[in-house]
Amino acid sequence: MEETKVKKWLAGIVTTMVAVVLLSACGSNETSGDSNGLIKVTTTTGQVADIVKNVGGDKVEVASLMGPGVDPHLYQASQGDIKKLNDAEIILYNGLHLEGKMEEIFEKMSEDKPTVAVADDIPEDMLLGADDSNAHDPHVWFDIPAWLYAVDVVKEQLSELSPENKELFEENAEKYRKELEEVHAYAQEQIETIPEESRVLVTAHDAFKYFGHAYGLEVMGLQGLSTDSEYGLKDVQSLVDTLVDRKIKAVFIESSISEKSINAVVEGAKKENHEVVIGGELFSDAMGEEGTNEGTYVGMFKHNIDTIVSSLK
Incomplete structure (x- = not known):
């Protein structure tokens, strides 16, 4: 086995x-x-x-x-x-x-x-x-x-x-x-400030489909809807090829998921002479620490919007 x-x-x-x-x-x-x-x-x-x-x-x-x-x-x-x-x-x-x-x-x-x-x-x-x-x-x-x-x-x-x-x-x-x-x-107004060709959100798993649908972003995740799904070298390479072909410059990590998968994508792009940066950490399946702004739904949502916009704008 x-x-x-x-x-x-x-x-x-x-x-x-x-x-x-x-x-x-x-x-x-x-x-x-x-x-x-x-x-x-x-x-x-x-x-x-x-x-x-x-x-x-x-x-x-x-x-x-x-x-x-x-x-x-x-x-x-x-x-x-x-x-x-x-x-x-x-x-x-x-x-x-x-x-x-x-x-x-x-x-x-x-x-x-x-x-x-x-x-x-x-x-x-x-x-x-x-x-x-x-x-x-x-x-x-x-x-x-x-x-x-x-x-x-x-x-x-x-x-x-x-x-x-x-x-x-x-x-x-x-x-x-x-x-x-x-x-x-606020989300609608802010996303509009990102150039249309740059409205691509790349994350570790496909948690942001609703976000993309609501605010006009194309969403790509290395893993599927559940982090219980596996990914392999073929999945990494496919995402790397997309980043290179479309000249996407930023990807995002998630607070509830290991950075390992996204780091593999960044390294893969680097080997193909395409520089990709980590645009920041997003809250996907979990919110921030209690007592912080990101520990509330509104604070978490605004944090994600501001992080995405500042990296893709």
Whole structure:
């Protein structure tokens, strides 16, 4: 058995064992109430957590499983997550198979409490397809008009749990929506300053398809939609050839993915006498550190826009 296959086989065994432990624990503890009256919400990604914090305000207590630098495609719930999941009154996750290795857990948890994929209400015609399957691209937070549907889902779910605060949640959601719409307008204005021939975004994996579709950028990723997919020398060379042929001068690394793959592309271009620079670090599947500007959805989005524009302009 090849080394790569052995690693995948072992990883599969570990995943199954962890899932069995988690699922057996899921039903063993009742959801614990909170004496301070806050709605306990457990989310997967920081992007989902940001919606909950903004819509729920001081009426929610939010625990997010996936912090800065964490790749949700590969994330496997640990025993340390059991308490967060069991204590939650509601679990909110992205969906569209972003958290693929946790789907069995979500299915089990849904028997005891609301366990909701916030992307489920996004209209079909706003979803983009995956190139190699019938599935949808899960990176919907990079298209703000589509992501606004997730805001509505969170508002409705919190209102069901706490009807007495429905009006507050609606006010908070409207305020948040307006803030996101301003960021959307900012992105459109800034991308327009990049010369049309330079509007090409090259990253480690194909997380920015929605971003490119929304703001008029051609997007290229070395890996597919999931970082679980492999890439080889042929993939690297194909991207190098594109960079050389089209005289693309900048590529971007991602905060939640190793720089190894993109560095291979940069080195490959260099061998063909084409200088390619790292245009900066983008936040793709995870946001920045909590307490920083990039640790918020708005701050993360603006950081990406400013980094892309300054490198491609």
